[in-house]
Amino acid sequence: MCKNPKLIEADDFSFSGLDIAGNTKNRLGSKVTLLNADQIAGLNTLGVSMARVDLEVYGLNPPHTHPRASEIFTLLEGKVYVGFITSIPENKLFSKVLNKGDSFVFPKGLIHFELNIGKTKAVGIAALGSQNPGFNSVADAVFGSNPKIFDDVLAKAFQLDKKIVGWLQSQF
Incomplete structure (x- = not known):
């Protein structure tokens, strides 16, 4: 979001904390x-x-x-x-x-x-x-979508058994 240029200050250009794990x-x-x-x-x-x-x-x-x-x-x-x-x-x-x-x-x-x-x-x-x-996580997007992608789609795309697809979806 744009800020009124008259209200800009030095803190708008700094950040502290990237040294923290x-x-x-x-x-x-x-x-x-x-x-x-x-x-x-x-x-x-x-x-x-x-x-x-x-x-x-x-x-x-x-x-x-x-x-x-x-x-x-x-x-x-x-x-x-x-x-x-x-x-x-x-x-x-x-x-x-x-x-x-x-x-x-x-x-x-x-x-x-x-x-x-x-x-x-x-x-x-x-x-x-x-x-x-x-940021688009491949696994999260494919196996964790809401609603779920039909298991037929994922089983065929990834050449997996539908039970494995169901298990993978349950992990997300």
Whole structure:
């Protein structure tokens, strides 16, 4: 939301707290702390945002997309396997193991992920090319939709037994 320019102050351009680890006590062992125009009003219309990504040992930032942004992920601590998949028809995986100080780019709208494969917690910073990049988790969207997608659709699309589809849907 735009703010009256006469009321803008320095606090509209700052944020404190990215030095604080996110709560990774969840089923994925990860926490993404997004910093966008909702947290820093001064980002409005600037076309950028960022996020802190915390990953427990074997924690996963699951396959997801940002429909409105490309991303560059820089690993600050740990060892993380990252990758993205191109669109049809190739469906080619581009992946790499990152160590402290390494970066990897995820093109706009493509499915990508980060998995901690190290022996310690991992922390990364992501810079995104939109003030509102959006986030669509593949598994959550497909298996956790409300109302549920017919099991016939998912069984055929993923070549799974309907019982497995039902079990997967029950996990979300």
